Amino acid sequence: MIKAVEHGGNLAHLAALAGYEPTDCIDFSANINPLGLSRAVRNHLIRELDHLTVYPDVKQRQARDYLATYHGLEPENFLLCNGAVEAFYDFARWLQPKRAWILEPTFLEYRKAFASTGAQIQSIPLKEPAFTWTFESLRLDLAAVQEGDVVVLCNPNNPTGTQSSRSELEELVMWLGRRGAWCLLDEAFIDFIEEEDASLLPLLQKLEKLVIVRSLTKFFALPGLRLGYMATGHATCLEEIRQQRPPWTVNHLAASALPVLLADTDYQRRTYEWLAKEQAYLYQGLKAFPSLSVHRPTANFIFFRYKGQRDLRQRLWEQKLLIRSCWNYPGLGENYYRVGIRSHLENRRLLEVLGEVLENEKGDS
Numbered sequence: 001m002i003k004a005v006e007h008g009g010n011l012a013h014l015a016a017l018a019g020y021e022p023t024d025c026i027d028f029s030a031n032i033n034p035l036g037l038s039r040a041v042r043n044h045l046i047r048e049l050d051h052l053t054v055y056p057d058v059k060q061r062q063a064r065d066y067l068a069t070y071h072g073l074e075p076e077n078f079l080l081c082n083g084a085v086e087a088f089y090d091f092a093r094w095l096q097p098k099r100a101w102i103l104e105p106t107f108l109e110y111r112k113a114f115a116s117t118g119a120q121i122q123s124i125p126l127k128e129p130a131f132t133w134t135f136e137s138l139r140l141d142l143a144a145v146q147e148g149d150v151v152v153l154c155n156p157n158n159p160t161g162t163q164s165s166r167s168e169l170e171e172l173v174m175w176l177g178r179r180g181a182w183c184l185l186d187e188a189f190i191d192f193i194e195e196e197d198a199s200l201l202p203l204l205q206k207l208e209k210l211v212i213v214r215s216l217t218k219f220f221a222l223p224g225l226r227l228g229y230m231a232t233g234h235a236t237c238l239e240e241i242r243q244q245r246p247p248w249t250v251n252h253l254a255a256s257a258l259p260v261l262l263a264d265t266d267y268q269r270r271t272y273e274w275l276a277k278e279q280a281y282l283y284q285g286l287k288a289f290p291s292l293s294v295h296r297p298t299a300n301f302i303f304f305r306y307k308g309q310r311d312l313r314q315r316l317w318e319q320k321l322l323i324r325s326c327w328n329y330p331g332l333g334e335n336y337y338r339v340g341i342r343s344h345l346e347n348r349r350l351l352e353v354l355g356e357v358l359e360n361e362k363g364d365s
C-alpha cells in the first residue's frame with residue numbers, strides 16, 4: 001500500500017519507499033506545467049547566482065514596480081511571497097478573523113492557515129455533482145457572516161477545477177464588503193485560463209476588502225524556487241504584513257526572476273498550445289471510461305469520481321504512475337481523484353494503464 005499523503009508532488013519520497021527509480025515514474029499528482037523551466041529563466045537564475053552575496057531588497061521594489069506596470073495598478077498594491085502559500089498564513093496572522101468561511105472541497109492550506117491563528121472554520125459544502133456556486137446559492141450559507149470575517153475562495157478551484165464567473169465573484173465580494181467582511185481569493189491556477197476577464201485583479205481598487213493571491217510556481221514550473229504574490233487595494237494591509245513578517249522571506253533568485261517570467265511570452269504561448277491540445281485529449285480519454293464521472297477541466301488538471309471499488313491510486317502506482325487521491329479533502333470521499341495534465345506521451349500512458357486497470361475490474365465480482 002502507498003501511504004496516504006496530504007499534498008501531491010512527493011514522488012521522490014514515495015518512489016524511494018517503493019524501491020522505484022524516480023525517473024521511471026510519472027507524477028500526475030502535482031499540477032505543474034510539464035514544459036519545465038523555461039530557457040530564459042534558467043539562464044537568468046544562473047546569471048544571478050553571483051548576486052547571492054548580498055541581501056535581497058527587503059521592499060522588493062523592482063518586482064513590485066514590474067507588477068504594477070504589468071497589471072496596470074500601483075506598486076503599493078503588491079507584495080511578493082515565498083510561494084502563494086505564505087500569503088494565506090501572513091494574511092491570517094494580520095487579519096486575525098473570528099471566523100473563516102471556506103467553500104469546500106478546496107485547497108487544504110486555507111483551513112490550516114486560519115486555524116493556526118485561532119479562527120473558527122466555517123465550512124460551506126459545495127454541492128455534488130457539480131461543486132459550483134452562485135451568489136444566490138451562497139446567500140443563505142453566508143447569512144451569519146459578520147464584520148471582520150473572511151470568506152476564502154479559490155478560482156479556478158483546486159481540486160474540482162470549477163471556474164466562477166467574474167460577475168458572480170464581484171457581486172459576492174461587494175456584498176461581503178458592505179458587511180465589513182473580507183474575501184481572500186486564491187488565483188493560483190488562473191494563468192492557465194487564457195480568457196481576458198477571468199481574474200478579479202482589474203477590480204482591485206474598487207473592492208477594498210479583497211485580497212488576491214497569485215502563484216508563479218505552477219504555470220512556470222518552479223515550485224522549488226517558491227514565488228507568488230498578493231494584491232489588494234486596501235491602504236495598509238500589505239505594508240503591515242511586510243512589517244510583521246520576517247525580512248527577506250522571498251530570496252533574490254525568486255524576486256529577480258519575476259520580471260523574466262512574466263515577460264516570457266514564448267513560454268506562455270507554448271503553454272497555451274500544449275494545454276489546449278492535451279486538456280481536450282485527456283478529458284475525452286477519461287470520459288470514455290464508463291466508470292469515471294469526469295469534470296470538465298478549466299486549468300491544467302482534471303478531477304473525476306470513480307464509480308467502482310478499486311483503489312485507483314494504488315493500482316496506478318503499481319505501474320509507476322502517481323495520481324492524487326482526494327480522500328482527505330473535506331466533502332470528498334475515497335472515490336475522487338485528480339490528475340495533472342502532462343505531455344502527450346505521458347497522458348497516453350495514463351489512459352492506457354487506466355484502461356487496463358478498469359478493464360480488469362470487470363472480472364472482480
Ligand SMILES: Cc1ncc(COP(=O)(O)O)c(C=O)c1O
Pocket residue numbers: 082083084085086107154158186188189214215216217218223226227228
Ligand atoms: C489552489 C492552490 N493555491 C496555492 C498553492 C500553493 O502554491 P505555491 O507553490 O505558490 O505556494 C497550491 C499548491 O498546490 C494550490 O493548489
